[in-house]
Amino acid sequence: MLHGLKKRNWKDDQLSIINRILELDDTRRRLQQEIEQCQASLKKYATEIGQLYKEGKAQEAEAAKVEVASIKEQMKAPENELREVKTELENLLLEIPNVPHKLVPFGQSEEDNEVYKAWDKPLPELPQDALPHWELAKKYQLFDLELGTKLTGAGFPVYLGQGARLERALINYFLDRAHQAGYKEVSPPLLVNADTARATGQLPDKEGQMYYVERDNFYLIPTAEVPVTNLYRDTILEESDFPIKLTGYTPCFRREAGSYGAHVRGLNRVHQFDKVEIVRIEHPDNSYQALDEMLEHVSSLLDELELPYRIVRLCGGDLGFTSALTYDFEVYSAAQKRWLEVSSVSNFETFQSHRLRLRFKDGKKKRLAHTLNGSALALARIVAALLENNQSPEGIHLPKVLHPYTNFPLISPQTTP
C-alpha cells in the first residue's frame, strides 16, 4: 500500500499519516472494549434494580443506584476520548486516496501518462484554411457561446439547429449502443444530496468542482457516475446478481476553476456538457475483465464514428483520487492538432463500495464489490472533433452510423437548419 501511494508522489510526511491511523485505531479498540465492559455491567444493574423494586427491597435498589452512578462517572473520560479519536480517524481516512493498481506508471503529470494503444494509421491532414470547431459553429450556426453567456455565463453553450440535433443524435446513438451491449438504462436526478456525493468520492475531495444549491443542500452532479452508482448504496447483493451494467445520459455540471487560454476555447472545456456514462458493479475477480470490456465498448464507438483516437494509461500523478486504474481515450482534433480527452474509464475496486457500503454475499461472508465506470461518451469534445475532422468545402460530413439519428448526412448551410 505504501509503495502504491508513492506512485501518487506522496512525501514521507504524508506517508506518516498511515502510522498515525494505525495508532489511532489501536486506541479506538482499547477504549471501545473498556466502555463496552462498563455498558455490560450497567445492563446487569438495571435488570437487578427492577427486580429489587418488584420485591420491595427499595433500600438495596438505592444502593445499586449509587454503584451505577460511579460506573457512569468512570465511563465519561474514555467516552470523550473515543469520540475524539473516532473523529480524527474518520477525517484522516477520508484523505487517503485509492491505492494505484500495479499497472499504474510512476509520474507527475499527464506528460508521464503511458500510451497504451496508439493510433496506428496516419493522422488526418486538413488543408491550411481548415477551421477550428468554434469557427465552424459560427459558419453553420451550430452552437453559440455568447448567447450562453447572456443566459448564464461563460462555459454554457447554447446548441442551435443542426448542432442541437447532432447533440441529440449522439446521445441516442450512445444510449442505443450501450443498451445493445447489455447496459440497463437509468435516468437519474441531476441534483444529489451530500451522502450521495460522499459515497462516490466527490466529497470531500472535489467539493469546489461541484455547483452547490445552498438553500436545499444539494449538489449538481458532475457526472452520471454519482447518482447511478449510488443506486446501490447500502446494498447487499447475491453473487448471482453480477454483473450489474448500467448506463445513463445526463448533463454534467463542472465549475472547473483554473486553466485558461486557447486550450479551453470553444467546446474544449465547458461548465455544462452532455455525457452518456456506463457503470458496472462487479465481483472482485472479474472487475479487470469488465474494465477491458468497457475499453472495447468505447473503442467500438470511436471506430464507428470514424475518429482517430488513442488510449493512455494514467500515471500516478494524473490518476483521480478515487481510482485504482484509469484509461483515458483521446481523440485527435485535426484542426487544433491536439488530442482531446473524450472518455475516462476507471476501476475503483473497493474504494467507492466501501463508502457506499455495497457488498455481496460470498458464502456466509460479506465482501465489498468492485465498481467501475466510463464515459461512453462525453459529447462536447466529440462534437468538436467530428466538426473539425470532417469539414470540407461542401459542408461537414457526418459518419454513416449517425445518419439514422440525425436524418441528415451533411451539415451545410443548405441543409434544413
Add this chain to the structure above:
RNA sequence: GGUGAGGUGGGUGAGUGGCUUAAACCGCCGGUUUGCUAAACCGGUGUCUCGAGAAAUCGGGACCGCGGGUUCGAAUCCCGCCCUCACCGCCA
C-alpha cells in the same frame, strides 16, 4: 407553502417505562414425511462492531427514520431534524 396521519426486521404488522432476548403471520433456507409437485410438521432466518479461535462457531456491545435529552432502566416519555402518505394551495 398549509393541515393532518405516520416511520418497528426481507414484507405485513403488534407493541404507551422492566415480563421484548421485538409477538404473530407471510416470505426465504434446511430437514422430516410423501410416486413428483403441493400441503403439513420441525428447526433456522438481520446489520454493524469488539474479543477468542485455523475454522465451524462462541462471547460482549450497538442498532425500532436520524440526532440529542429524561431515567437505575426507553421501540415506548420529552426536544430538534429528516423522510413518507393523505387532503388543500400552486404548477409542467
